[in-house]
Amino acid sequence: MSERMHQSDAAWLQMEEPTGLMVITAVLWFDEPLDWERLEDVVRERLVERYPRFHQRVVTGGLLGTARWEEHPAFRLEDHLRRTKLGPPGGHAELERLVSESMSTPLDFARPLWELHLIQGYEDGCALLMRVHHCIADGISLARVLLSLTDERAAGGRMAGGFEEAEDPPGTLGRLLRGARTVVGSTRAAWKRGAELLAEPIQLMDLAVEGAKGASAVSRLLTLMQDPPSPFKGELGREKRVAWSRPVPVGKVREIGHGTGSTVNDVVMAVVAGMLRRYVLARGQPPEDIRAVVPVNLRPPREPLPRELGNRFGVVFLPLPLGLEDPLERLWELKRRMDTLKRSPEAAVMFGMLSAAGLAPAPVERMAVEVMRKKASLVLTNVPGPKRPVYLAGAKLSGVMFWVPMPARLGVGLSIFSYAGHVTLGVAADAGLVPEPHELLEDFELELESLAEAVRGAGHPVPLH
Template sequence: MGLGHERMSSVDALWFHMEEPDNLMMITSVLGFDGRMDFARLRELVRTRLVERYPRFRQRVVVSRLGTPSWVDAEDFDLDAHLVRLPVPSADEPGALEALVGQWMSTPLERSRPLWQLHVLEGAPGGDVLLSRVHHCLADGIALARVLLTLSDDGDDSAVAEAPASRPAVVGLEKWTRRALSAAGTARAVLRKGAELVAEPILAGDLMRQGALGALALGKLMAIPPDPRTPLHGPLGVHKRAAWSASLSLERVKALGRALDGTVNDVLLATLAGALRRYLESLDVAPEDLHALVPVNLRPLDVPVPRELGNRFGVVFLRLPVHIEEPRRRLRELSRRMLAVKRSPEAVVTFSALELLGLTPAPLERAVVDLFGSKATLVATNVPGPRRPVTLAGARLRELTFWVPQTGHLGLGVSLFSYAGQVTVGVASDAERVPEPGALVRAFHEEFEALSSLAA
């Protein structure tokens, strides 16, 4: 049974109101399979594990005269309008699949229906591709990735990545962790999640605080100067582009981190900084440091995703050392900046800021988000997927990548998704800002090989 009529939370309403024709608030996922999926079996999995389990997948959004959005059961819900089969035109031509994904990334979801759609793209090289488009007001990226993976043939939570093992807290984390105890629950839970934050900055624990911390986060972010004006930053259009890489061995990334005294995240983000440098130099633009807006999960990974889904994440601004030419020096500097991010409660307090912002009029929401967007150049996400291969509707999942919306009128999004010992790099861009995102993907691989050669 559905939830009937329910007012949308302030954070979810924020993402609903922010959508514009040139900045769609969709989370887009691309799942590539070996061979063909059993469509009838897939339809049954979607019906039982998505539509019947999570009410948001059978609810639409209605907006009151005051502009307040609410969830309402869709009386005329039709699964066949949300799960569709499409051929990949000219599938044998290079870039045909990427072009089709870009077209759908540019197409808004139908607001008279529940805000999601799954496309089975048939005829792609190697096998079927499942393209998922879900509005950000339904769920954040981590929650959506976990929900999509429950469709796998292995069952519910067996396909969900385990939380990283706890590691000793770094100096400086304990101070703000203790201050959060009263708002975050028991000391045991907070310290466990604090240790996860040290292990991987994208896997912060559930350390939410309310009230005045929202204002503190706003003040801190307001002090960040705007990013340099480069071709990556500027007015957007309605046409989007997508590209993703061949899989990169996660073991190679780990070995490189061990050799150069950095974490997996350090290696990947330092490589991203180098790729941005290569791309800017190819445009005859002097490379300067650029901020990446990095979403940070605030939802515990050791409990099921709630039926109501929703958004529970904060953001941090990570300054990528693009100006440093020598790869090893760039990695060391990136590691230093990442350590500062791990010690900071910035992601926790920005969640409170987003909650407060979602209660303000839509024009003010948009103005503040755009102001934040001026302080960054790209959105960078790094999400862990299943450690072992999974199958869906009888077909083995070969690769997975996804992109969250480029909030704040940013024209570039980069995703790093690990799955079954491999890492996929995905680039989503506005056609006005980065006409050929594949160039950034190639630059990423070139930079990774250059760093590997130096380590060797």
């Protein structure tokens, strides 16, 4: 028995290139060693037996070249769960180097498209490296899958709660999510018309637009000016580099937010914009505004993850105000731009385009990819993790970082992850474009201090947006 791959999942399969692997990467670290047998039991029971995609492989070809899922006839857990010894001295730099090397290594398409490495010899504890192909699920869903492996206590017995809030956030973001989910239903209804859409695939996009009431959003996407040249755009190679920051206490970020009428998310995004501005200036280039592709979750937060997982997200194009010199002005302008995007059906429209790309007609696929490649310079993902510490196979989880793929030949991915009262920034980049990602992290820390100082010394009122 085999099962046809959903078109929104097939789109990520088709975007795979040697210089841009469509693999989601996560690294988790612990202050104590993990028990191997207990880890095996957790992975088998909570991952492989619960979600079929982790024991199925992808088969391509056949009628219309459609990708399908089928059971792997010789599946063995030991082919996917492995032990690796970190080279001496076994510190942060060595772990970053190992993760970087993994980002340049494709998964084995003869097997289910995932692997989990227990990395022994990392400081006084250990680390886990997980790699999952994007055609299995989106990053937010996989974050929830990862959490399902953890417990609230070291003794186990009670799985940790969800990554996301219990209900939609209030205000404009809630309206965006509800409107975006409407288009998901329209896209599914359109898919059932099958042959008619294959004859005229653009109809799927038309229906997506109609479902989101977003004709203006499509027009805006297609008429956006190309992003300017910057150190973050250029030809890609196979070698990738990753790095992640020291965890920043959420309380420090929240203090800045209270002083400016901003959320923690507003502040972190503004610090990222300032970080990129510093990096561009240091290379003698004028800091012009650039856009980030920002994934938006389209699953209702209360909806349990389906056993088949899959991709249910859209993207928005967030213009980052690198051109503004004053940190406070940059924060308020970014907040204004994000509030504007929250009222737009743009995320749902891009979900429709990605779903249409998975139908395989080349013009539709090229359109979705070209929109992302020309209109943006990087990928920026923000996922909230557990607010309290959790345990995996009895060991307390000390920290987490993850990266989604950089589609459409984008060369830089930034990831923001919050866990147990701290925020961490991760950088993944093409080695030819950003050979030393730690320079970005240094700029991140400098910009955070600069914004905090600006808030302390501000004498003007917070603008109302």
